Amino acid sequence: MNAAPINQRKWWKEAVVYQIYPRSFKDSNGDGIGDLNGIISKLDYIKNLGVDVVWLNPIFSSPNDDNGYDISDYKGIMSEFGTMEDFDALLQGMHDRGIRLILDLVVNHSSDEHRWFKEARSSRDNPYRNYYHWWPAEQGIPKKRFSFFDVNNDAWEYDNATNSYYLHYFSVKQPDLNWENPLLRKEIYDMMHFWFQKGIDGFRMDVIPFISKDITFPELPEEYHGNFVKYYAEGPFLHKYLHEMNREVLSRYDVMSVAEGIGVGTDKALEYVAPDRQELDMLYHFEGIGIGLLPYEFKAADPNGFSLIEFKDLYSKWDAVFAENGWGTIYLGNHDNPRILTRWGNDSPEYRNVSSKMLSAFLLTMRATPYYYAGDELGMSNIKFDSIDDYRDIETINMYRQMESRGEDLSRFLQNQKITARDNSRTPFQWDATENAGFSTGTPWLKVNPNYTTVNVAAQEEDPQSPLNFFRNLIQLRKKELALVYGRYVLLDRDNPHVYSYIRHWEDTTIIVMLNFSASEANAHLEGLELSAAKVLLSNYPDERKGMDTLTVLRAYEACICKLNSANFRNNGET
Ligand code: NOJ
DSSP: OOSOGGOOOOOOHHOOOEEEHHHHOHHHHSSSOOOOOHHHTTTTHHHHHHOOEEEEEEOOOOTTTTTSSSSSSSEEEETOOOOOHHHHHHHHHHTTTHHHHHHEOSSSSSOOTSSHHHHTTTTTTOOTTBBBBEEEEGSSOOOOOSSSSTTTTOOOOEGGGEEEEOOOOOOOOOBBBBOOOHHHHHHHHHHHHHHHHHHHOOOTTTTTTSSSOOOOOOOOOOGTTHHHHHHHHSTHHHHHHHHHHHHHTTTGSSSSEEOOTTOOOTTTTHHHHHHGGGGOOOEOOOOGTTTTTTTTTTTBOOOOOOOOOOOOOOOOOHHHHHHSSEEEEEEOOOOOOHHHHHHOOSEEEEEHHHHHHHHHHHHSSSSEEEEEETTTTTTTTOOOSSSSSGGGOHHHHHHHHHHHHHTTTHHHHHHHHHHOOOHHHHHTTOOOOSSSSSOOSSSOSSSOOOGGTTTOOOOOOOOTTOOOOOOOHHHHHHHHOOOHSSSEEESSSTTTTSSEEEEETTTTTEEEEEOOOSSOOOEOOOOTOOOOEEEEEEEESSSSSOSSSTTTEEOOEEEEEEEOOOHHHHHHTOO
């Protein structure tokens, strides 16, 4: 039976989401920082990609300790990005082109410069005090909580004014909001209504599994010392809050919601997204991006690369979670991760284009909504800074300082950051070969990758074989072949260490996808499938395959998407 009866069709299941980091996309006023008018000037580019939804990283008022993930006014626009009039024009421009817009909902924490926090820290009996988590110092030092971005890795900050500590899972300027307080929750829901009434089409929910906490703040159980992320996720009332948010806000609009599913495993995923639970629509997990990292070291990539078998097993396991219920997402990178080309493909000039196209083929042919990060369609790659001075990201800078104070190996850290640092994916978007890649006439806030002279939109527009045009073709194919959206996923040739092959099957259509993840020729073992009548729908090499007899030999990073005769698939493979 097919997993998705027609009555379960939803626009957000069939959508391709294009993620824009506004700070790095296009600067319209020469201050070196991307802005809303910059995005407006590129709406036709976005439209011509064929994407359906744009997700913007936070655009709200912020002192930018963490590039907008520290919000000081949830209903204001960050001054560097423009004004509310600019936002309204951007939303209109998107809707005019049939593109939906989703914003970032950052409500585990606010900025310490938010009015609520300024009030809260002013006295213990201030009405906003309980919008945040406090620990009175007369009760002693609070039990250890680790912090992501604190120089001392300490999530409790002592605040002199009221002789108390406040909680901040992220930087000292990102105090955690207290979801136990119904007044806080109401403020958040009102704010969500404010944006929905403006017409936005959904939210991506930042670290949402962290909003519920054990507010007695007991000793962290020993087993969580190395994995505090898991402990922070899924507090006791999380699903009560998400259900309430759905009832009070989300269910009243035709919108989509996607959780940043930090710490969420396959065993818990449906608790967020099973439709009958009336919480959220989708979540994106963190397991995939953890593949190929060394244990016990901060974001260190294994020099031997990653295991494709582990990769296949993991994505197959996640596909199975949503085979009968709920809906999945697929991504390989975003603003918190390096460029997908460097991490999962091959960024050498020889293989850049072909491997980048192969990765796009993976993302656009899985049974899940693809979240595709701007710049990956060009094959942008990691900038690989040599010096800490080039980094702007609080995560890298504070971890460097922390390790420095402990006398740890900083050169090894910097080596690792060349592969894994977040700033690698935040470098300015590469529009053309003019100064600063056409991103800005001023000095960009983060250096432009020097490869912009060859890797840029202008150069790729005219080339039918470019990664950019391949991405466009993939989107058109996904729209034409509903099997690529809803079709059942069947992994083939599981033990092949180089080639990832799978079937997508829906109604009368069977599509086979073969992806060579290696820099050498490799065989796909597809015994039992009758391939002679197969038709190539899309391939990432210019000289497309003609006959199917050679189908099982794939060139370096070759991606081949073929349509089979369904009857053959049923006879040979279907269970
Ligand atoms: C996840 C966001 O994606 C990341 O960029 C941010 O630093 C943290 N949450 C804190 O908001």
